[in-house]
Amino acid sequence: MKVQQILLKKGNQVISVNEETTVYEAIALMADHNIGALIVMDNEHMSGIVSERDYRNKVILKGRRSKDTPVKDIMTQNVFCVGLDYDLNECMKIISDKKIRHLPVLDARGQLAGIISIGDIVRSIMDEQKSEIQNLRNYISSGYPA
Numbered sequence: 001m002k003v004q005q006i007l008l009k010k011g012n013q014v015i016s017v018n019e020e021t022t023v024y025e026a027i028a029l030m031a032d033h034n035i036g037a038l039i040v041m042d043n044e045h046m047s048g049i050v051s052e053r054d055y056r057n058k059v060i061l062k063g064r065r066s067k068d069t070p071v072k073d074i075m076t077q078n079v080f081c082v083g084l085d086y087d088l089n090e091c092m093k094i095i096s097d098k099k100i101r102h103l104p105v106l107d108a109r110g111q112l113a114g115i116i117s118i119g120d121i122v123r124s125i126m127d128e129q130k131s132e133i134q135n136l137r138n139y140i141s142s143g144y145p146a
Helices: 003-010 023-033 052-060 088-098 118-141
Strands: 016-018 037-042 045-051 102-106 112-117
Touching: 003 088, 003 112, 003 118, 016 023, 023 037, 023 052, 037 112, 045 052, 045 102, 088 102, 088 118, 112 118
Parallel strands: 016 037
Antiparallel strands: 037 045, 102 112
């Protein structure tokens, strides 16, 4: 299965903030949308990603105040991205190797086309496996030739 198929199922809506958004506002937005990360935009370009993990590690544990800290101070700037044609196994390898949970998706022009999470990938792989198992069960129950 390819990344594009995940986006077709879940949609390609990306919730984003700008670099000057406070961490407090970003966390509230994540809570409102029940998501774990936001894309940080600088005009029309992605400048980073901010996640719950960034909040924990760079605000709470550093004693910063979320209402006074802009997301640009805690965001991850070197964002790992994938293309629409990436295979889910490639995505799992990136997520596992880089110890991240979210992958922005870029289209052929390099424009942001969506975002996928480890949960999206795992769900898709499980759905694929369930379908394969059902196909095998149907094949076996149909009295396949010996």
